[in-house]
Amino acid sequence: MSVLEAGNTTSRLVDRGIDFDAVYDEHISLMIGVAVDRFHIAEADAQALAHEIFLAYFLKAEEIRDVRAWLLGGICNASRDFIKKRKRDVSLAPEMLNRSDPRQTRAAETLPDQIAAREAFACVTPRCQLALRLRYLEGYSIAEIATELKTTPKYAQNLVSRCLQMARDRCGIKREGD
């Protein structure tokens, strides 16, 4: 049962018997403090990290026995990862600052494809969502899809082709060269 318990001045998120406002109030300062003091992360970044960990905790709260240890373990790991990635960052030379990111040079061309792909997933049937997801997002081969769905490779190939066609028909996605 989840409720937003309305008080006089505020409402509280209580889900699966856990008062998340209370857990947040009890631990968030400590989490941010650990990231700032022990890992020397700026407070704004530390808060963002702490919130990511808290959201991950919310998603599986019923599995976690020692909340404090879990949240502290989470913020320490996230902080280490944050620092590791930051160390890999190299400052740009002044003359580079006004140049665009080379990864984004084709953004105008690829963005419509990415949006179209997402739209394609949204407008097909569940069977096709699964088939297209396995094939194009998770990298399964046709043979692997066949094994996963306990069918023949021929059926799997037909399914993927049919689903691509459905995506084209329903979402107006064009074939290459159309």
Add this chain to the structure above:
Amino acid sequence: MSTDISTREGLFKVMAQIAAEREAAKPIVAELLQRDEPPWDDDIPQEWKTAGFVDELTKAAAGILEKDPAKTLSLLHFAFGLCSNLHDRNSSIVAMHLNAVCLKHTAYTHQFQGSLNEAARAIKVAIRNVDDVRALDHEQTNANFVLAGVLMRQRRFDEAVAVLRRCEERYTEFGDRSRLVRCQILWGAIANTSGDYQSAIERLSAVVTEASQIEDVHTRMTAHENLAIALHHTGRQADAIAELDRARGLAASMPSELDRVDWVRAGFMIDTGDREQFVDALDELRRIRAAFLERQMIDDAGLVGLDMVDLLVALERREEARDLTEDVIAELAHPGLETFASRALAYLRELIPASPKARAAIRHVKSYVLRARSTLSVEAFSPLDDN
């Protein structure tokens, strides 16, 4: 667009939305569980395209694994497809978490059904998908723990140990005692499966008391079952039976696990070499095989069948043994094992009617099946050297 969770307001907005979606999903998911098949070819209602819905459906599917693994897999596939609708909602952490959890249960279901290659593939995708998401470190460790179990069943012990060691480090950082107990039990199971029974006894004896304090009955059952196997192989029969009884008591609410424990017990009976016990074991194995077949646990049903063939030969009921062999080989002839099926069938068909070495040959074939189902590249089947 994703909601910004860097503020308290944004974070709680996302959490409250998911909580509400979960509540809204409950009656729909309950109705889906009653159907023979999810509506694969219908258009998806908007209220199903939510994180809360995918979460509820995944949990509900995982909850019926023991009762109906085929339906579990079907519903997990359905939920996995629905993950495709979550890109722009909530936060990317939510979508990636749900994707990983869904794949983790999919892998576990494959493992439950004996499909180890499919299990390995699914869990590796789960691990890869959350590899760069720092907030999902714990979930990635859970996925790695499942991978360690799959690797153990594939008899890839060095890899299983390496993955398990990393899991222990991570769980220690999270202060997750119950997961650390599970790691100890898996260490014991790896020792058992690799034949290091003394080490298994040491690890598992140390952990069963601690395991009794955790809520997960399956984990506790696994600890006692593995300890029983290790004790049996070191000749401590009475202790082994006592541990198996404890495992059986804990498995009472899990029919498939109860059958697996009874399969272990039948194995103990076969090892006595006592013909009277063979007859009892055969009856027990027949019941277990039928139950596995009904739950579509085909590989395990096939392996139980080979144990039955072994007993039928020992009881000189060779015609029944030959007929059953043909059934078993046909069942095990899934993709990747076809070559095995035809060659091993011919091999056993020749030997069973009269050869004094038929029992050794059956065990040789069983060990081949165990190896073959753990790798995609099946080595050619070769008969026993001294045949």
